[in-house]
Amino acid sequence: QLQLQESGPGLVKPSETLSLTCTVSGGSITSSSYYWGWIRQPPGKGLDWVGSIYYSGSTYYNPSLKSRVTISVDTSKNQFSLKLSSVTAADTAVYYCARHFYLPGVAVDYWGQGTLVTVSS
Amino acid sequence: QSALTQPASVSGSPGQSITISCTGTSNDVGGYKYVSWYQQYPGKAPKLMIYDVSERPSGVSNRFSGSKSGNTASLTISGLQAEDEADYYCNSYTTISTGVFGGGTKLTVL
Numbered sequence: 092q093l094q095l096q097e098s099g100p101g102l103v104k105p106s107e108t109l110s111l112t113c114t115v116s117g118g119s120i121t122s123s124s125y126y127w128g129w130i131r132q133p134p135g136k137g138l139d140w141v142g143s144i145y146y147s148g149s150t151y152y153n154p155s156l157k158s159r160v161t162i163s164v165d166t167s168k169n170q171f172s173l174k175l176s177s178v179t180a181a182d183t184a185v186y187y188c189a190r191h192f193y194l195p196g197v198a199v200d201y202w203g204q205g206t207l208v209t210v211s212s
Numbered sequence: 213q214s215a216l217t218q219p220a221s222v223s224g225s226p227g228q229s230i231t232i233s234c235t236g237t238s239n240d241v242g243g244y245k246y247v248s249w250y251q252q253y254p255g256k257a258p259k260l261m262i263y264d265v266s267e268r269p270s271g272v273s274n275r276f277s278g279s280k281s282g283n284t285a286s287l288t289i290s291g292l293q294a295e296d297e298a299d300y301y302c303n304s305y306t307t308i309s310t311g312v313f314g315g316g317t318k319l320t321v322l
Contacts (some may be wrong), residue, residue, distance in 0.1 A: 112233050122247075128311075130313075136316070137215070137301065137315045137316040138250075138258065138301050138303075138313040138316070139219065140303075140310065140311040140312065140313060143311070151309050151310055152310070153213075153310060154213055154308070154310065155213075161294065161321060169321035181299065187257055187258075190262075191311075194246060194305050194309075195309060195310070195311065196245065196303075196305055196309070196310050196311020196312070197246050197247075197263075197303050197304060197305040197311045198246070198248045198263040198264070198303075198307070199250070199258070199260060200260050200263075200305075202258060202259075203257065204257060205257055
């Protein structure tokens with residue numbers, strides 16, 4: 092059974108960089124046709140797609156976040172990571188890592204449990 | 213890209229059918245068959261209920277069905293049950309190879 096697990100700091104200061112890692116177990120991150128992504132949800136609000144990556148390194152980002160987001164993949168560790176720079180309180184959210192089963196940004200069949208990241212001084 | 217438009221809330225009685233709409237543009241919902249729907253309970257990760265407009269993943273009840281007309285996709289839940297009370301989100305692929313979600317709809321089972 093595929094499992095995704097987010098890890099990283101739960102508290103980030105304003106203007107700093109948020110960094111999260113997703114570890115995939117029970118399957119290979121290099122499996123063809125799957126994309127790996129990040130989706131966030133501010134407290135009490137809806138889902139917001141952050142971006143996705145293919146194991147080859149091709150990336151796809153939300154246009155509204157593109158200037159601040161970097162998603163990378165480490166196939167040797169079966170992990171992918173998110174960096175979001177210059178964070179503000181508006182970036183406070185539960186961040187989910189996810190598997191898209193055939194296209195970036197849509198059709199998520201596996202989700203991590205989510206990790207709350209709070210931006211505060 | 214703008215979020216897809218969903219009603220904030222819908223309600224229905226047990227046994228009834230309800231439909232949740234999801235309106236986008238020709239650059240997302242209207243342009244592809246790649247629309248998904250998710251169910252989310254409070255404090256939990258979303259669960260995929262529908263993909264490719266109308267396909268159900270294995271294990272999802274056939275009470276859930278999806279359709280699309282033009283720039284609007286719809287999720288219909290028939291034979292409403294108390295356990296269906298949750299938030300529902302639509303999600304579409306876009307012409308610039310990105311994803312976009314709807315604002316979410318809270319379903320109340322009366």
